[in-house]
Amino acid sequence: MVGAGGIGCELIKTLVLSGFRHIHAVDMDTIETSNLNRQFLFRRHHVGRSKAAVAAEAVLAMRPDVSVVSDQSDITGPHADVDFFRSFSVVLSGLDNLRARRHVNRMCLAAKTPLVESGTAGYLGQVSVHLGEGRTECFECQPKPLPKTFPVCTIRSTPDKPIHCIVWAKEVLFPRLFARQVPGYEEDDDVAEGGAGIETGDVDEHGETGRAHGKASKSSASIYAPLVDETPSQYAARVFDQVFGADVARLEVLARAAWEAGGAPRRALAPLFLDSLAGVRDQVKKAGTRQTRNADERSGSLSARRELDVADAHAVWSVEQAAAVFLLGLELFLSRRAEEVGQLSFDKDDELAMDVVAAAANLRAASFGIPQLSRFEVQGMAGNIVHAIATTNATVAGLIVLEATKIIAAGGETRGNPAGQPTKPSASSPLNATHTTFVRADVSNNKLLTPMASPPPNPTCAVCGKAMLELRVDPDVFTVGDLVEKVLKSQLAMLSPTIEAEDFLYEEGEGLEADEVAFYKLCLRKTLREVPGTNAAYRVLELSDQQQQLSARMYVHLEEGFRSEDKTYEFVGGKLEQPLGKPEEPVEREKEEEVRGQEPASSSDIVVEEEDGEEHDSGDDLVVVSSTMEDLAGPNAEPMGGKRELDEAPDENERKRARA
Known part of the structure; x- marks a missing residue:
């Protein structure tokens, strides 16, 4: 069993209560506080411990007579070689990232070990069986969506959606402030966000070139580094005026010049300078002198929003409130967590880091005329969260166990003959009853589950085919x-x-x-x-x-x-995962789109350019192991609202579509 998270907790419990007696549970992660609302085997005192170890302890308390090996390791590591995978009767996957899922698929193919894959996203879910050896399709036979990311120029200079501002705050500003580096961004990109030839600090609050506030311009390297004898509050104020004031004003000058030269018209930008935001300094100063700081000052516990009495995560902050949260957040980092500054990475579960990113994203949005979001919404998008539903996890775990039971019942039929060739299952073999099953968000034919026979291999698959x-x-x-x-x-x-x-x-x-x-x-x-x-x-x-x-x-x-x-x-084809071969006829694509329906949130590490122009919340934390309806529904699933029962014979058109 790979993965002991949302699906994994339900799965290992269902396995031991269904009679499975020898289980090897692999998960490299440790338990976090945010896991406790859905990963029911874990309790608060387990935070920081291995997920695999605690899950094993929990189910052994239910069934002391079973054997459960806990393995806190990376399933893609060299120890998990072909012989490792070959030692199991079946591999059950509840992984939450595409790279690891691909690796497990390939190792199972090499080891000739059956794989049961799974995923959930909110109310949606799926379970699929991959037997290999030409029996069924492998996990990579169908194209998988790439993580969505955005062009650097859009993030830095021309944002027009909330997600653009969130990406900028998380991937650009936060590393500059607290890691002193921005992986993937050249240093000279920082000299002028609007373009070369204009130095940082050379635009005043009215958008005119020249020395801002009479201060000498500074290089990119010095902007985010505290100056000698500079207090935390002075540092926070200087960075605020630079990032949300001078930098935005410079972009406005360049945008105006481009428009005057015949470029496309764009909305005017609104630089934010601290002196123009009434009462913010006093609000931050007052919060800084309070004696009501959190008693627990571990890394993830300090919170600027709580100190400022704007703790409601579902409320949208005003510009002044966001500015105060940003300023106090920087002050708290420099005064209470100074030893971490210079080596921090963003963590959505770090209260103070999340406060700073949410405030920065909303300030950026305000400058560019983009709708602002609540901290809760920003956290979901910054942390790539699709909020989990425990009953979906439980349903999917039950389906996994059903398919695993069929595979175990088939015994040696899953391994092929000594010559290495697959043995054709007998007419009564349980392997003939394996299914790919989709958990739906809506009822169709009075059902929330839509099963289909495990599809055959895709001959154009680059992994198990000849592509x-x-x-x-x-x-x-x-x-x-x-x-x-x-x-x-x-x-x-x-x-x-x-x-x-x-x-x-x-x-x-x-x-x-x-x-x-x-x-x-x-x-x-x-x-x-x-x-x-x-x-x-x-x-x-x-x-x-x-x-x-x-x-x-x-x-x-x-x-x-x-x-x-x-x-x-x-x-060639636009996406690396797109199988090569004859494209489908338009009518078949329409059928496929009918199956997919509305896409759920997509997994994102924000690395690949956005193409469809639509905005989606990102999600692969929590329990997301399948990131679009294309993966959840699959191209051969029955169309939504279809009238034919699944056990009826398909017509000729459906046979053609299945072959395609």
């Missing part, structure tokens, strides 16, 4: 390092990729000598043009990952000057 991946790149810019990090690891979820092409080899993993490691490190700098090949128009690369026992072939189109948005590469 060739295709990539378009600018060969003079795109490097082997880009291929490894941006494509193979980030989007294909490989762990230690190997690349072979004619007279070229790149390897990662254990067993390499020091000189080999140094040589391959140099290979990362090569452009795709420099990779040996007899044809100037393309390269054919053989890809493999020994740890995952995965291999694939990639056809790389070399197109000089190629650009897709602001990237120098693009997967």
Whole structure:
């Protein structure tokens, strides 16, 4: 059992009460306070302990006669090799991130161990069975949605949605303030958020160029670092005027200049300077002198909003209230948690960090004329939360156990014959009864559960099929390092990729000598043009990952000057997860959309550009293991509101759609 969170707690309890006697529970996480409302095996005194260990203790108290091994480790680690997966009769997954789910899928395929996958998102859920060996589709046979992220230029200069402001506060401002670095952002980007040639501090509160308030301009590196003899309150005020005042005023000057030069009209921006916000300084000063500070001053306990009496998480703060929360939050960090400053990372469960991010996001939104949100809403979006429903978790856990029971009952039929070929299940085999089941938010045919036979493999799947991946790149810019990090690891979820092409080899993993490691490190700098090949128009690369026992072939189109948005590469078809093959007919796509209905919140690490122009709350914390209705419903599910009962014979059109 992989994952001992929302689904995992229900699952391990149901397993032991259903007669399963030998369970190995894997989860690398520890228990947090925010888990307690739905992960019912945990109590407050368990906070900080291993989820797997506490879950095992809880079910052993229910059934002392069972064997439960708790394993607090990373399921993608080298210890969890093929032999590890091969040692189990079935793997039950309740994971909450796509990368780990892909890895488990590939290891189960390599080990020929059946996998039961699951996921929930609010009222929606699904359970699917993946037997491998050509029996059923694997987890990656159907395209999975990529995490949604946004272009840097939108986040920094042209936000127009609340999520843009939240991303900026969480991913840009917070690291600058408390980590003194911004991963993925070049240092010279900070010199002028609006563009090169205008130094920080060179725009006054009226938007005019010149020294702001008579102070010399400062470099980016010094803006967020406390000055010598600067008090926490002075630091907070200086940063406030710079970030929400001078920087926004500079962007307004540039936007105005662009409009006068014939650019698209844009709304006027509203810089915020502390002197223009009546009573904020006094409010912060008063809160700072109170003797009612939280008695418990551990890292996650201090709260600026409570000190300012704006503790209602569902209320939308005024600009003045947000400014006060931001200022006091910075003061508390510098005065009460100074030892952490310089190495902090954002945590949605850190009260003070969440206060600062929520306040900063709303101040940014106010400057750009964007609707402001409550702290509760900001926390949900910043923490990628889809709020969990315990009954959905319980339902899905029960469905997992039903499918696991069928697999266990089939015994050796799941392993194939000694020659390594799958054995065709007998007519009475429980394997013929495995289902993919969808938990619905609405009732259809008086049912909330919609089962369907486990779909066959997708012949174009790059993992279990014979597909060739295709990539378009600018060969003079795109490097082997880009291929490894941006494509193979980030989007294909490989762990230690190997690349072979004619007279070229790149390897990662254990067993390499020091000189080999140094040589391959140099290979990362090569452009795709420099990779040996007899044809100037393309390269054919053989890809493999020994740890995952995965291999694939990639056809790389070399197109000089190629650009897709602001990237120098693009997967053919637009998404790396899109299987190659003949596109579906429009009528079938309409049927598919009918199945999907309204999409729930999507999982997000905010790394990939937004394309659809719609705003979604993000979610993969809590219990989200499936992030869109496409994953939850699947392309072959019965359309919503369909009249045919599931045990009736499908018509010819449905057979064609299933084959597609």
